[in-house]
Amino acid sequence: xxxxxxxxxxxxxxxxxxxxxxxxxxxxxxxxxxxxxxxxxxxxxxxxxxxxxxxxxxxxxxxxxxxxxxxxxxxxxxxxxxxxxxxxxxxxxxxxxxxxxxxxxxxxxxxxxxxxxxxxxxxxxxxxxxxxxxxxxxxxxxxxxxxxxxxxxxxxxxxxxxxxxxxxxxxxxxxxxxxxxxxxxxxxxxxxxxxxxxxxxxxxxxxxxxxxxxxxxxxxxxxxxxxxxxxxxxxxxxxxxxxxxxxxxxxxxxxxxxxxxxxxxxxxxxxxxxxxxxxxxxxxxxxxxxxxxxxxxxxxxxxxxxxxxxxxxxxxxxxxxxxxxxxxxxxxxxxxxxxxxxxxxxxxxxxxxxxxxxxxxxxxxxxxxxxxxxxxxxxxxxxxxxxxxxxxxxxxxxxxxxxxxxxxxxxxxxxxxxxxxxxxxxxxxxxxxxxxxxxxxxxxxxxxxxxxxxxxxxxxxxxxxxxxxxxxxxxxxxxxxxxxxxxxxxxxxxxxxxxxxxxxxxxxxxxxxxxxxxxxxxxxxxxxxxxxxxxxxxxxxxxxxxxxxxxxxxxxxxxxxxxxxxxxxxxxxxxxxxxxxxxxxxxxxxxxxxxxxxxxxxxxxxxxxxxxxxxxxxxxxxxxxxxxxxxxxxxxxxxxxxxxxxxxxxxxxxxxxxxxxxxxxxxxxxxxxxxxxxxxxxxxxxxxxxxxxxxxxxxxxxxxxxxxxxxxxxxxxxxxxxxxxxx
Numbered sequence: 001x002x003x004x005x006x007x008x009x010x011x012x013x014x015x016x017x018x019x020x021x022x023x024x025x026x027x028x029x030x031x032x033x034x035x036x037x038x039x040x041x042x043x044x045x046x047x048x049x050x051x052x053x054x055x056x057x058x059x060x061x062x063x064x065x066x067x068x069x070x071x072x073x074x075x076x077x078x079x080x081x082x083x084x085x086x087x088x089x090x091x092x093x094x095x096x097x098x099x100x101x102x103x104x105x106x107x108x109x110x111x112x113x114x115x116x117x118x119x120x121x122x123x124x125x126x127x128x129x130x131x132x133x134x135x136x137x138x139x140x141x142x143x144x145x146x147x148x149x150x151x152x153x154x155x156x157x158x159x160x161x162x163x164x165x166x167x168x169x170x171x172x173x174x175x176x177x178x179x180x181x182x183x184x185x186x187x188x189x190x191x192x193x194x195x196x197x198x199x200x201x202x203x204x205x206x207x208x209x210x211x212x213x214x215x216x217x218x219x220x221x222x223x224x225x226x227x228x229x230x231x232x233x234x235x236x237x238x239x240x241x242x243x244x245x246x247x248x249x250x251x252x253x254x255x256x257x258x259x260x261x262x263x264x265x266x267x268x269x270x271x272x273x274x275x276x277x278x279x280x281x282x283x284x285x286x287x288x289x290x291x292x293x294x295x296x297x298x299x300x301x302x303x304x305x306x307x308x309x310x311x312x313x314x315x316x317x318x319x320x321x322x323x324x325x326x327x328x329x330x331x332x333x334x335x336x337x338x339x340x341x342x343x344x345x346x347x348x349x350x351x352x353x354x355x356x357x358x359x360x361x362x363x364x365x366x367x368x369x370x371x372x373x374x375x376x377x378x379x380x381x382x383x384x385x386x387x388x389x390x391x392x393x394x395x396x397x398x399x400x401x402x403x404x405x406x407x408x409x410x411x412x413x414x415x416x417x418x419x420x421x422x423x424x425x426x427x428x429x430x431x432x433x434x435x436x437x438x439x440x441x442x443x444x445x446x447x448x449x450x451x452x453x454x455x456x457x458x459x460x461x462x463x464x465x466x467x468x469x470x471x472x473x474x475x476x477x478x479x480x481x482x483x484x485x486x487x488x489x490x491x492x493x494x495x496x497x498x499x500x501x502x503x504x505x506x507x508x509x510x511x512x513x514x515x516x517x518x519x520x521x522x523x524x525x526x527x528x529x530x531x532x533x534x535x536x537x538x539x540x541x542x543x544x545x546x547x548x549x550x551x552x553x554x555x556x557x558x559x560x561x562x563x564x565x566x567x568x569x570x571x572x573x574x575x576x577x578x579x580x581x582x583x584x585x586x587x588x589x590x591x592x593x594x595x596x597x598x599x600x601x602x603x604x605x606x607x608x609x610x611x612x613x614x615x616x617x618x619x620x621x622x623x624x625x626x627x628x629x630x631x632x633x634x635x636x637x638x639x640x641x642x643x644x645x646x647x648x649x650x651x652x653x654x655x656x657x658x659x660x661x662x663x664x665x666x667x668x669x670x671x672x673x674x675x676x677x678x679x680x681x682x683x684x685x686x687x688x689x690x691x692x693x694x695x696x697x698x699x700x701x702x703x704x705x706x707x708x709x710x711x712x713x714x715x716x717x718x719x720x721x722x723x724x725x726x727x
Contacts, residue, residue, distance in 0.1 A: 006104035011047065014040050017057060023100040025108055032059055032126075041096050043108055046071050048250070048262065051126055059126040060093050062112065068124055070262045082125050089125060183256065186226035192296035193220060195306075197547055200554035204509055207372045207452060207476035210547050211279070221255060221306050224299045228252035231290040236300060240537040241288030243676040246270050248285060248300050255303055264311040267304065272341045272675060273383060275312070276366060278305025279375050281672050282499075288537035312382070313467050319389035326350040328689045331413040333400045333626070336364025337671045338662025339419035340383075341678025342685070343392050349686050353392045354413070358399040361453070365421060365671070368446045371503050372476055373510075374547070377449070381463035389464075401629030410630075414692070415657050415685050418640055419678065420626060422619035422663040428495065432570025437578040439485055441500050441616035447484035448507055452476055454483065480511075487612045488512040493581060494560075495519045495567055496616035499546075504614045505560060506548035516552050516560045517608055522596060523588040524563040533594030541594075564588050566600065570613065580609050622664035631655055640665045644680070651681040652688075659685050 001020055008026035015030065018037045026044030033049065036056040043062045050071045051059065061068055072081065084090045094116070100109045112119045197203065197210045228249055235241050236248045247266050254263035267274050278301060289297030311317045328351045332339045335357040343353045361367050363380045388394065398404050409416050425440040427433070453460065456476055480486050492513040494504045497520040505518055525543040534541050545559070552560040564586040573579035585604035589597050621638035633641040633654040640660035642653050651659045661681035662674045 002099070004100045004103045006100075006106045008044060014038075021096065023096055023109075025106070035059070039092070039096065041093065041100070043100075043106075043112070048266070054126070055128050055130060057128070058089065061124045061126065062119075062122055063124050064119075064122040070259050072126075082127065084120050084123050084125060090120070093123065183226050186223075187229045187291040187295055187298070190223050190227050192227065192299060193224065194299045195302040197550075200547075200551045203373065203547075204506075204551040204555065207478065207510065209279075209376050210373050221303060222258065225252040225255040225303055227291060227298045228256075229291050233290075235288040235290055235537040236285040236298075238288065238537070241285040243284075243670075243673045244270050244679065246285065246304070248298075251307060252298065252300070252303060255307065260307065260310050261314070261316055263307050264316055267307050271304075272344045272679070273337065274304050274308040275379050275383065276337065276375065277672050277675070278302075278308060279379075280370055280499075281670060282539070284539040284670075284672075287539040293536060309467075317386070319386050320348065321390055322348055322350050324350050325352065326689070326693075328352070328415075328693065329354070329413045330685060330689070331356060331409050331416045333409075333416065333418050334364060334420035334662070334664070335362035335367075335394065336419065336421045336662060337366060337674035338421070338678040338681070339364065339417070340366075340387070341675040342417055342419060342661060342682045343678075344387060344390075345679055345682030346685060347387070347390055347392050349682070351686070351689065355392060355394045356398045356400050356404070356409075357394065357396045360396055360450075362394045362396060365674075368449050369442060369500075371445060371507055372449060372452055373506065374503065377453070378459060378463045378466040381460055382466050385464040401623070401626045406629040406631075410657065415659065415689055416630075417651075417681055417685055418622070418626065418630070418632070418653070418658065418660040418664055419662045419681075420622050420664045421674075422621050422639070422668045423623055424620045424638070425615065426617040426620055428567060428615055428617065430567060430569055432572060432578065435570050435572055435578040436576055437611055438570060438613045438615065441494075441496070441504050441614055442619075444485045444504060444614050445500075445507060448478075451478055451481075451484040455479060455481075486511060489514055490612040491515045491609050492612045492614065493517045493519065493608060493610040494614045494616055496618065497522075497561070498616070498618070500618075501616040502546045502548040504548075504616050506551060508612075508614070509548070509551050509555065513612070515556070515609075517562060517610075518549070518560045519565050519567060519583065520561055520563050521566060521586070521598070522564065523586075524561075530594065533590065533592065564598075565606075566598075568605070571607070573611075577611065578613055579611055580607050581613065582607055619663070619668045621667070626664075630658055632658060632660070637667060639667055644677070651677075651684040657688065657692075659688075 003020065003022040005022070005024040007024070009024045009028065009031075011028040011030055012033065013024065013027040013031045014020070014022065014035060015033045017032065017035045017040065021039045023041040023043065025042075027042055027046050027050075029047030030049050030052070031042070031046050032040060032051040032054050034053040034055070035051070038057045040057070040059040042059065045065075045067060046061060048071055050068070068081070084093070094113070097109050097113055100106055101113065196212055198212055203210050230249065230253075234249045237245050242248070247270060251263040251266045254260070254266065271277060281301065283301040285300045286292070286297040289300065291297055308317070326349070330346050330351050330353050332343045332346075332353060332355045335355050339355060340363075343355050347353045355362060357364065359368060361381075362384055363377075366375065366380045367377060384394065400406065400409060406416075423442075425442060455478055459475060480488055487508050488511045490513050492508045492515065494501050494508070494516070497518065501518055501520075505516060508516055525541055527543050529536065529540040529542055545553070549559055549561060562583075565583045566586055567581055567583050569582040570578050571580040571582065583606050585601040585606075586598045587601055591597075621634070622640060624638070627634050627640060630653070635641050640653055642651050642660040642665050643649055644651070644666070651661055651665070653660050659681055661677040663669060666673065666677060
């Protein structure tokens with residue numbers, strides 16, 4: 001049969017079409033997949049993976065912008081992409097267009113037909129080679145010799161009438177050598193080669209990023225993306241691998257095809273801030289990679305930040321200013337990854353978002369908690385300036401619940417989202433805790449970063465134009481001027497492992513500490529995954545050496561970590577300063593599910609010299625003053641009580657119109673989980689706002705008041721932010 005649509009179709013249009021003739025004015029992803037027959041005319045854009053597996057029939061795509069090359073799989077040598085040639089196929093196409101006008105009165109088809117001599121140049125004919133060969137054989141049975149057709153250039157950038165030339169006598173390029181392999185066996189034939197850090201002895205003397213500059217054009221990124229094995233169920237993007245469900249197989253494939261811009265589009269579909277996660281995320285996706293069952297996992301993290309850095313370098317990442325506004329307002333308290341993700345989502349939904357931050361600069365953990373050598377602050381500032389350009393307001397030096405009341409926020413805004421993170425550090429209440437020289441990790445890291453800001457103000461200017469890779473690795477300078485906790489020349493002990501412990505270790509080394517010991521409560525992890533207690537695809541709990549330990553090991557000749565020890569006492573030097581700590585060894589046992597239990601080993605006490613101790617033992621929850629000010633219920637762990645999930649009561653607190661997301665609700669976790677929480681909380685806030693507006697409109701109609709206007713003295717939901725005179 002025939003079908004004519006004066007409109008755009010969704011995903012999977014004409015999948016497995018075996019004979020129908022249809023005209024449509026645009027299609028979504030996976031259009032014409034596995035098509036075996038019929039005719040399809042598309043007068044507009046197509047989605048990703050267009051015509052994959054197509055083995056029969058003919059399609060014509062109207063492509064005036066030349067974007068088909070980014071959507072079709074040109075790596076498959078099974079289809080011809082050609083221009084019209086004035087033959088019977090062109091006449092057939094024109095006939096379908098005339099029928100389309102007759103049935104639907106399509107203005108687009110009319111315009112194309114009225115300007116045919118010009119517009120015909122924008123059509124691409126998609127013709128499976130086997131199908132084309134079979135038709136030619138049937139039409140020319142007497143002269144058919146069974147010869148293989150020479151396929152035309154796959155790239156639409158090449159002249160379609162270009163004649164094939166003989167073999168080149170030039171030696172193969174490095175890229176040719178690097179990329180000549182069997183893609184189907186990439187994970188077998190290609191070794192995992194992650195992007196290395198800079199040399200420890202070099203990077204430990206500066207505050208620049210530890211990463212080697214990513215060269216997005218390198219053939220190695222293509223080689224590594226080819227290791228993605230096209231598995232049936234990609235666990236990398238499930239809850240076991242990626243909390244925000246990044247589409248790793250899709251953008252791995254696109255990087256392999258060198259379709260970087262389309263890869264960026266797919267990456268930004270799920271991830272608000274890949275420039276952050278590509279640097280600081282521990283990559284649970286790689287732990288869940290199916291290739292990791294039989295070989296080393298794909299270098300997903302490296303490929304991710306290669307894509308986003310390429311996007312900024314090429315100018316593809318631009319402010320996305322919403323075309324329409326709802327007139328509804330949201331206050332986001334906290335500007336860490338959860339707050340920023342929620343603000344970004346809500347702003348794109350059309351709401352007016354104001355983000356409140358108690359520090360001098362927005363960014364929260366990203367700006368003050370993660371050291372500059374791990375995440376250059378110009379990268380954070382660049383994203384903040386993009387968000388400001390998109391219409392989000394940031395208000396700093398405001399401690400909500402103290403300098404601004406919760407009631408004032410609830411009165412001024414239509415909804416409030418709490419995303420303050422877990423800010424109360426876990427303390428170590430043992431004898432000698434009152435001594436000087438004992439610091440919380442976040443105080444240590446925040447003061448260090450503040451000093452970098454104060455002493456290098458020019459580096460944060462015009463961050464929106466900051467690009468990586470860049471040449472300057474030592475442009476961040478710091479002078480030991482007494483404005484921050486300085487451990488230069490001191491014996492440092494860091495109590496606590498994890499990312500924060502590593503960051504404190506690396507920062508202390510850059511200060512110039514004379515010695516460093518890192519104490520961990522648990523025993524040393526095994527070198528390989530426990531296949532029972534820590535089975536795939538869970539994140540592998542194995543022994544790793546992160547950048548901080550690697551730098552200390554390079555300088556001092558040994559790993560600074562001591563495992564399975566407990567600190568028992570801080571020792572006084574007689575003047576109120578810490579001079580040493582007493583520790584005891586532990587025996588750690590685990591049950592069949594990997595749950596630990598500990599007991600002290602008698603007679604194992606030791607004393608370690610220390611005139612500076614940094615407590616990096618995690619965080620307990622949000623500021624109690626905040627939850628008290630809003631009157632929200634809390635959990636036994638002191639977190640804001642709210643369920644997880646986008647449906648029902650997800651992220652709603654015990655106070656109407658007040659929501660919670662991120663570490664203040666979940667407890668301390670990863671940046672990628674904070675982004676997940678911000679995204680899902682934004683959905684919940686949006687639903688609440690729209691339902692509240694609908695309820696007010698219904699009530700106004702019943703009361704005889706014009707819809708959308710509140711009665712005198714009441715707060716209303718307006719269609720324009722400018723109508724709110726009290727603002």
